[in-house]
Amino acid sequence: MTALPLALTMGEPAGIGAEITCKAWQALRTSGPAFLFLGDPEALQGIPTRRIEAPEEAVGVFQQALPVLTQRLPSPPCLGHPDPANAGAVIGSIRTAVQHALDGRIAGVVTNPIQKSVLTAAGFQHPGHTEFLGELAGTGQPPVMLLACPGLRVVPVTVHMALAAAARSLTTAMILDQGRVVAAALRRDFGIARPRIAIAGLNPHAGEAGTMGREDIEVVAPAIAALVHEGIDARGPLPADTMFTPRARASYDCALCMYHDQALIPVKTLDMDGGVNVTLGLRIVRTSPDHGTALDIAGKGQAEAGSLIAALRLAAEIAQSRARSTP
Template sequence: MQHGTVKGPPLALTMGEPAGIGGEIAAKAWWAVRAAGPAFFLLGDPALVKDAPVALIEAPEQAASAFPHALPVLPLPLAAPAMPGLLDPANAPAVIASIEQAVGFALAGRAGGVVTNPIQKSVLTAAGFAHPGHTEFLGELAGTAQPPVMMLACPGLRVVPVTVHLSLRAALDRLTTDIIVEHGRIVAAALRRDFGIAQPRIAVAGLNPHAGEAGTMGDEDIRIVAPAVEALRASGIAARGPFPPDTMFTPRARATYDCVLGMYHDQVLIPIKTLDMDGGVNITLGLRIVRTSPDHGTALDIAGRGQADAGSLIAALRLAAEIADTRRKAACP
């Protein structure tokens, strides 16, 4: 097999929250990439797509031929008509089914990867959804042996929080040396497998201001973080730190690593969203399938107004295709 550009199956795009901007940004993304790709199809109610021609399909295999002319949609009807900005728990089962079907297609090799539109977790929780978010649900569906890990990426920066959707107090209670090491190993493996980086460089953020300043601002960096860095280095991973978080994201610092491993959610999500809110992509590491998503929410406040920016979804589609291509090339003899 040649190691040039490898084209695989189309990407599966979930519909996300029907009352949000998923349908709008799906249409805008199709207009943006229809000529050069990557090809994708939407699993959802065709009525959500207002501003693009739609081609109804019955199987993922029909998406590629339809894509240059219309947005392929594999119909998944809603229980109630979607009203922009107005949440309806009756539609939660269809939202969940969209994710389940997309993952199923990817596991079967019928979709090159899964790109997920934003969901409204409160609505799904009210309908009995027992997961904190997409990442945990996808981990269950894909049957991973290790917990999935959330990475946020934009041109020039990749970040991974060790603790995610927890209060700051709960995050401090959960943080251990073993969890940091586990995340570091998953990140290093993903950088090699999905991004083609042969020798990944990981910068580990300290927990406290100035990384604790030799214990004068808290001893957690000495007791918890530094031993994790040492363990990662002992296993052959180029990890460094803990570094003072307030100086890790300057242009000069970003040139010295391939990914930042942060201790809690806002520590690393604030910098990346400040740098590139419209182009940031959420990637789930450690899955058997490729999964990306836009780095924003459902935007109920602007749903139905034509104001949504599809930049993050477009970036998520392109990055999913690149990761899938990297994996296929690595599998070539």
């Protein structure tokens, strides 16, 4: 067990968060990493729980019961049917977890999936977790979303926007800024001394010398040249249809992609149940499972906890890597 626990937020109470939390504790109770649940203990069924008053108590009880820092729900959850009345508790769970991480009382934050439409209806002003965490624990630059599974790490430069809007919004500065964040994170969080970054082209065949669009020549290539000039091992723009083969993946440590599906399709194809979402560019460690709230199967006992277990393990590994890199 690590010296400090991780904190796992409640996520959407009507989704599969409580179910996969219980399954994750059952899988990790003897090996760790130790974590506490920041939510309503009444939502946890079928496992022993222990209410604690402070994060520091979690490691000592983890093998016997899941430690819970209580965050009560105003409305009893109805599985499969989110209630905006609980939005404040969901947001409060995230805020509290982040504050404990900033205070050095936990090793990192792992977030259960949230239902963004419900939070938005209740007045939440952020597109999702990543942007909210950037407000709470950012470093002055936009946070970066990395998706990881065994054998592949990817970063989408543009994330949750229409494809046409993603192409219009893409700039050399965006690619350059994210390339810098990724290179620094690979060194600090993953212990890779000389990270190699493969950068995808926007267009088919990376534009094929401008015959399929000039964005790869005029927008992507200058960012790569600037990264190389700064001493970062960046290569591209590469055709996205060939850069995710097994041989290609072995040649780099992270792929920087131009839009959401270009990055997420290969990760989810390789390991749908074990993918992990990592937020780079924060003052804290944050990971999450790479799936949503799964309202359609909530309460049916069908939820797979593999991605959450992978997220907890990776958060602990990143925390340890950061500790080793700190003078």
